[in-house]
Amino acid sequence: MGEIRNYIKLILIGVAILVTVTMIISATGCDILPPPASAIKPPQYINASSGEVEDPKAIARRFLTPGTYFSYPTHPRNADAVWEVDIDGDGRAELLTLYRGRDLKNNGVEVFGVFILKQDENHEWQIFWEQQYTANIVALDWADVRDITGDNYPELLIGWNIGYRIGSNLDIYSLKEEDKPRLISSIKYSEIVGIEDRRGINNEIKPVLMMYLFDEEMYESENEGRKDEYxxxxxxxxxxxxxxxxxxxxxxxxxxxxxxxxxxKESLERYSNNYYQWYILALAQLRSGKPMDALESVGKVLEITQRYINRHGERTVKEVFKYQKKARILKAAAYIKMGKYHESIIESNYVLGNYDIDDKELAQIYLNLGYAYAGLKQYEMAGTYFNKSCETAETVYKEGTALYLLNSYKAKKQLEYIKPFLTSSH
Structure with a gap:
């Protein structure tokens, strides 16, 4: 009998609690309970002409020309073909649409493209901007919308795969305060590893692009597909x-x-004569701020390649000879990081006098010499070599291109830094 009474008491207490919660919600008008997941839905749009609610893809589909269909990027994972992006900051999302197919209005030519839909004053959707590619494109490799430039406006990143031995092209469009999106950079690559937000040295958040840049040399190598150095x-x-x-x-x-x-390191413990892996290790160590470790790895490259050359001769081991040269250029850069400027100059001059140098390597050698002479406070000589590095980069990459900027940036930055010293010396 006592157990029944206790059971009835528990029921009454539960009912009292439920009534109290209901009264509180009714009195305050506040929804203190979380909404069910089914209540969270993607934005929907009203069709102005029919009054029907449409999802973004249904809207975008109306603007696909006959013969075309949505194109889903290979990367990043789960990227969609239709994106909602507020490109003008008015609080209303525009619709960015990726497509491919055959343009039946243009002799059935195969096309890849992107367009942005925007609502006019009557809330009717119109194509605000469109970019179409009719080149021989294999696939849509990458598509992303994020603030790359740090101007608080999103940029559109489109990566088109042109072919295995031809590479891919990353086009970056600015959406900031423009009547139409503007192409602000275009760079050729073989693979994008990822785009991530990282914290900088001043605690700022910066998006960084991790990628293998395209270079024809990676396919000319004895080991086809080599790309780590890029x-x-x-x-x-x-x-x-x-x-x-x-x-x-x-x-x-x-x-x-x-x-x-x-x-x-683990791989080289098993096979220590892989000069290419020693070279990549040296490059990784130098970039990681470990120049002494890089010098040790460079020493291994030089030792192994020289042993091969002594056995087979320079002409029969072209690949080996090439990486001996690359290792010495890296060695000069490591000396600079250690403050050994005289040693760096000696190494650079040795490379210039004993190897056939292409223009890409020459731009790097001139940059190393510029750094070394700047470290010795011989600013006139430093300025001469920094300028030579920029001029050589211009012969390899067209001025104004993304690759020219990338390969001349450090020299130009140093030229700006030593300007006061050059002025005071006259």
Whole structure:
């Protein structure tokens, strides 16, 4: 009998609590309970002509020309073909749509494209901007919308895969206060590893692009598909003397290479005569701020390649000879990081006098010489070599292109730095 009474008491207490909660909600008008997941739905749009509610894809589909259909990017994972983006800051989202197919209005030519839909004053959707590619494109490799430049406006990033041996092209469009999106950078790559927000040295958040840049040499190598030496971490920077563009994000290499360095060391324990892996290890160590370790790895490259050359001769081991040259250029850069400027100059001059140098390598050698003479406070000589580095980069990459900016940025930055010293010396 006592158990029944206790059970009845518990029921009455539960009812009292439920009544109390209901009275509180009714009195305050506040929804203190979380809404069910089913109540959270994506934005929907009213069709002005019919009054029907449409989802974004249904709206975008009406603007696809006959023969075309939505195109879903391969990367990043789960990227969609239709995106909602507020490009003008008015609180209303525009619809960005990616498509491919055959343009039946243009002799059935195969096309890839992107358009942005915007509502007019009557809330009717119109194509605000469209970019169409009719080149021989294999696939839509990458599509992303994020603030790359740090101007608090999103940029549109579109990566088109042109072919395995031709590479892909990353086009970056600015959506800031423009009547139409404007192409602000275009750079060729073989693979985008990822785009991530990282914290900078001043505690600021910066998006960084981790990617393998495209270079024909990676397919000319004895080991086809070699690309590790073309890995770069890039970020957007703006300077009055150069404008804006993608440059090396040197501060972020150390954290990226932690696991890479350990993996390379483990691999080299099993096969210590792999001169290419020793070279990549040296590059990773130098970028990670470990120049002494880089010098040791460079020493291994030089030792192994020289042993091969002594056995087979320079002509039969072209690949080996090439990486001996690259290792010496890296060695000169490591000496600079250690403050050994005289040693760096000696190494650079040795390379210039004993190897066939292409223009890409020459631009790097001149940059090393500029750094070395600046470290010795011989600013006139430093300025001469920094200028030579820029001029050589211009012969390789067309001025104004993303690759020209990337490969001349450090020299131009140093020229700005030593300007006061050059002025005071006259």
């Amino acid at each position: 890995f770069h971490i890039l970020q957007w920077d703006y300077k009055e003397w150069m404008g804006g563009g993608l440059v090396e994000a040197d501060d972020f290499y150390a954290s990226y290479y932690v696991n890479v360095i350990e993996d390379l």
